[in-house]
Amino acid sequence: MTVPHSHPSGSALRERMIEDMSMRGFTEDTRRDYIRCVKALATFIGRSPDTATAEDLRRFQLHQTQMGMHPPSINSSVSALRFFFTVTIDRPDLSRRLTLIHQPRKLPLVLSIEEVARLLEAAPGPKYKAALSTAYGAGLRVSEIVALKVSDIDSTRMLIRVEQGKGRKDRHAMLSPQLLELLRAWWREGKRRGVMLPQGWQFPGRSPITPLSTRQMNRAVHTAAETAKIKKRVTPHTLRHSFATHLLEQDVDIRVIQVLLGHAKLDTTALYARVATKTIRAVMSPLDRISLLAKDETRPGA
Known part of the structure; x- marks a missing residue:
C-alpha cells in the first residue's frame, strides 16, 4: 500500500518552495516567476497545486496552448512546475508529465558598430552608460551585470569576475581599457552622489544596498534606443549578441x-557565424572560383 505524500498547504507550501529556490541561489526574478507559474496551475485546477494529477497537468498545458501562450512562456512554466514537483513536494513522476515545446532557433538581432555607438551615447546617465557598455564591451548577460560588485572589477589583471553566472558557474570576462575608464567615471560620480559603498554593488539600484534590477536595465536600453532613433527591438541581450558577432567579424577564434561568453557548448556560440555579415562576405563563392579558373585558362601563356 502506497502512503500518500504529506505536504504543507497554502502559504506554508509557497514558503517552502521559496526556501528551496533560495538554497539553490535562484535570483529574485526567477523565484517570483516560478511562484507565479505554480499559482497559475492552482488557479486553473481550483485547489492546492500539490494535489494536481497527471490529467490536471495535461489539461493545464492544453489550456495554455489554446490561450495562445508562446512556446518560451510555456517552457518557462514547465521549468517552474518541474522544480515544484521534483524538489518541493518530491513528486518526480508528475514532473515527467510536463511537455516542453520545441522552438525553432531564430537568428539573434545584432546592431552595427555605429548603432552601438549611438545607443551608448544616448544612455540615460553615466551609470547606465557604464552598465550597457559592460554588456557590449565584456559580453555579459544582464543578470550578470546587475550582480557585479565593485570588488569584481580587477584593473590589475584587466578582468571582470563573474560569480555564479548561468549554470551557477564562475568565470572571468574581459575588461578593456575603454570599459575600465567608463566604470571609473561612474564610480567617481556614484561616490560623489554617496551611492557607492566600499564593498557594494557596482551598479546600485534605488538604494545603495540593493543592486540595479534587470527591469531597470531593460527600461534604460529602450530609452537609449528611442533617443538614438534605432528602430530595431533592442534589449540588453542585443548588446551581448553584438559583442560576440563583432568579435567573430574581427577573426577572433x-x-x-565561447569562453568569453561562458557558453557550455560550442554549438551555441556557432550561431553567431550565421549573422556575422563581414565574415560571410569575406568568403569566396565557389562560383567565383570557377570564373577565376576560366580567366587563368584563357590568359596568354597559360
Missing part, C-alpha cells in the same frame, strides 16, 4: 568567444 570562435573557441575564445
Whole structure:
C-alpha cells in the first residue's frame, strides 16, 4: 500500500518552495516567476497545486496552448512546475508529465558598430552608460551585470569576475581599457552622489544596498534606443549578441568567444557565424572560383 505524500498547504507550501529556490541561489526574478507559474496551475485546477494529477497537468498545458501562450512562456512554466514537483513536494513522476515545446532557433538581432555607438551615447546617465557598455564591451548577460560588485572589477589583471553566472558557474570576462575608464567615471560620480559603498554593488539600484534590477536595465536600453532613433527591438541581450558577432567579424577564434561568453557548448556560440555579415562576405563563392579558373585558362601563356 502506497502512503500518500504529506505536504504543507497554502502559504506554508509557497514558503517552502521559496526556501528551496533560495538554497539553490535562484535570483529574485526567477523565484517570483516560478511562484507565479505554480499559482497559475492552482488557479486553473481550483485547489492546492500539490494535489494536481497527471490529467490536471495535461489539461493545464492544453489550456495554455489554446490561450495562445508562446512556446518560451510555456517552457518557462514547465521549468517552474518541474522544480515544484521534483524538489518541493518530491513528486518526480508528475514532473515527467510536463511537455516542453520545441522552438525553432531564430537568428539573434545584432546592431552595427555605429548603432552601438549611438545607443551608448544616448544612455540615460553615466551609470547606465557604464552598465550597457559592460554588456557590449565584456559580453555579459544582464543578470550578470546587475550582480557585479565593485570588488569584481580587477584593473590589475584587466578582468571582470563573474560569480555564479548561468549554470551557477564562475568565470572571468574581459575588461578593456575603454570599459575600465567608463566604470571609473561612474564610480567617481556614484561616490560623489554617496551611492557607492566600499564593498557594494557596482551598479546600485534605488538604494545603495540593493543592486540595479534587470527591469531597470531593460527600461534604460529602450530609452537609449528611442533617443538614438534605432528602430530595431533592442534589449540588453542585443548588446551581448553584438559583442560576440563583432568579435567573430574581427577573426577572433570562435573557441575564445565561447569562453568569453561562458557558453557550455560550442554549438551555441556557432550561431553567431550565421549573422556575422563581414565574415560571410569575406568568403569566396565557389562560383567565383570557377570564373577565376576560366580567366587563368584563357590568359596568354597559360
